[in-house]
Amino acid sequence: MPLSRVVFVLVTLGLPFAFYTVFVLWPFVQAFVYSLTNWSGFTDTFEFVGLSNYAALLKDDIFLKAVRNNLLLALVVPLVTIILALALATMVTVGGSSTGAVRGLSRSSFYRIVSFFPYTIPAIVIGLIWSQMFDPSSGLVNAALTGIGLDQFESFAWLGEVSTAMPVTMFVIIWGFVGFYMVLFIAAIKGIPAELYDAARVDGAGRFRMTFMVTLPMVRETIQTAYIYLGILALDAFVYMAALNASGGPQNSTLTMTQDLFNTAFKQGQFGLASAMGVVLALLTLLFAAIVFAVNRLSGGKEA
Amino acid sequence: MAISTQTADPAVDRMSASPKASSDRTVTVVSHIVLTLWSIIVILPLVWVFISSWKTTGEIFSSPLALPQEWKFDNYVRAWNDSNIGRYMLNSVIVVTCSLVLVMILGSMAAYSLARYPFPGSGLVYYLILAGLTFPVFLAIVPLFFVLRNTGLLNTLPGLIATYVAFAFPFTVFFLYPFFRGLPQEIAEAAELDGAGEWRTFAQVMLPMARPGIVAIAIFNFLGLWNQFLLPVALNTNEENYVLSQGMARFASQAGYAVDFGQLFAAVVITIVPVLAVYIFSQRQLQGSLSQGTLK
Secondary structure (H helix, E strand, C coil): CCCHHHHHHHHHHHHHHHHHHHHHHHHHHHHHHHCCCHHCCCCCCCCCCHHHHHHHCCCCCHHHHHHHHHHHHHHHHHHHHHHHHHHHHHHHCCCCCCCCCCCCCCCHHHEEEEEEEEHHHHHHHHHHHHHHHCCCCCCCCHHHHHCCHHEEEEEEECCCHHHHHHHHHHHHHHHHHHHHHHHHHHHHHHHCHHHHHHHHHCCCCCCCHHHHHHHHHHHHHHHHHHHHHHHHHHHHHHHHHHHHHHCCCHCCCCCCHHHHHHHHHHCCCHHHHHHHHHHHHHHHHHHHHHHHHHHHHCCCCCCC | CCCCCCCCHHHHHHCCCCHHHHHHHHHHHHHHHHHHHHHHHHHHHHHHHHHHHHCCHHHHHHHCCCCCCCHHHHHHHHHHHHHCCHHHHHHHHHHHHHHHHHHHHHHHHHHHHHCCCCCCEEEEEEHHHHHHHHHCHHHHHHHHHHHHHCCCCCCHHHHHHHHHHHHHHHHHHHHHHHHHHHHHHHHHHHHHHCCCCCHHHHHHHHHHHHHHHHHHHHHHHHHHHHHHHHHHHHHHHCCCHHCCCHHHHHHCCCHHCCCCCCHHHHHHHHHHHHHHHHHHHHHHHHHHHHHHCCCC
């Protein structure tokens, strides 16, 4: 490489990468180190305590509860969001006439535009809107339910009951993401060559068979990407919880690892323990991505 | 584009006597009903928030369904001044604008360099950048707190901008890398033969050709940074420097009866409207470039 090119690469790649190392990579590495210490953050010294933070987490019922809540979120939120988004996208793209060329639904751009609205709203505001919607006494949900005669909902605390807090929370997150993935799937479905649909039709396939035989296999890479992003999001979920149930919900039924980590670090100053929680979260995130890749591959997807 | 979403051919409607056409009609009608229902679920809360933002707190509690007695601007004035939404908005605009400009410059430079000039170890650099995408921000948040404290950047806007840029950087590079890889090398070589140096080739020849990718990632980054919550909440605890999402979180953490609900709804509307308006006016290009970019 000529010298001018070396200088160019150093400035354009070296400089940003150094910056990125200081603010992202180095903290990641440090987190692993801190997770092996008893550091309380505001002292200069700390001792290495081996894996005892991890051992403590394994016996910590509240943290284990949080892990279970996150796993539940990671199971339900991506699945429901993707099924709903795919169903809506399919209706928009192939909901039209079945004679002649495959057609989209007429006058469907309204749905596409409206469904995308939540993606432009910050997550904390989405949480705030829905915590008001579900407010026991001033919320629209209970007002509407009592309005149609269901008086048992007069001051029903959706976010205050163990049985409903988590489902309502999931609904809010799903509400925020269906539209974005719907738009993504619409674009993916429109990219499928029309000949595939024509061939399936010549073979006598109806709409539902076409969805399963043509659409789904052709968009499976997009589904995989969506699954991973939504899973990572569900394992975090911090911002939604901050708006809906900042203290973990009734009997910690909506407490997440991220909330536990944040409190352990910034309210209790147990930075070693909090770092161990971060490592557990990171491992679960990687595991989730690995499972999604494995399932896609075993079920016949393209070799990655 | 393989499938048209245009209005169905009228010739098809004329064949409505056949059983196929009637099943078509059923599917079309059901599709419209389901999509309309979903649209209502999306819009209803937003409409309700908008109407509530003109009501007094008393009205909000006495009847969640009623329209306001009189449409007064009060809530908005108080949200802007008393709840400091005005200042938080300004902080957000400053932080997001600076971070966005910086991350677009750094990210496009790095992606271009990485795609165009491979060197021993550039694969490792790429994977280290990818690692930043894979690991959750929560893993880094504790050490990051001390990195900022030790550099005197904790609780400052420049510190917040630095972390925004650093955490948006990997996705920007990851997203733009295939765009720069896909550009024909011959054009860059021709430019260099004509005497353009590395910098001019990058800025005036290659960068404009990657425009669709640049626009898409800029939109993604804007929405991501505008939405950012954990970084400011953990690293920017000085009230003077709060960004909008922190200001909104304060409403959520206040105890039930202390909240001025009229103000809350007005603050929500103030937060939503600017971005939503930009979206509605540019939705065609926006959705086009987002999906085009993502499916690359």
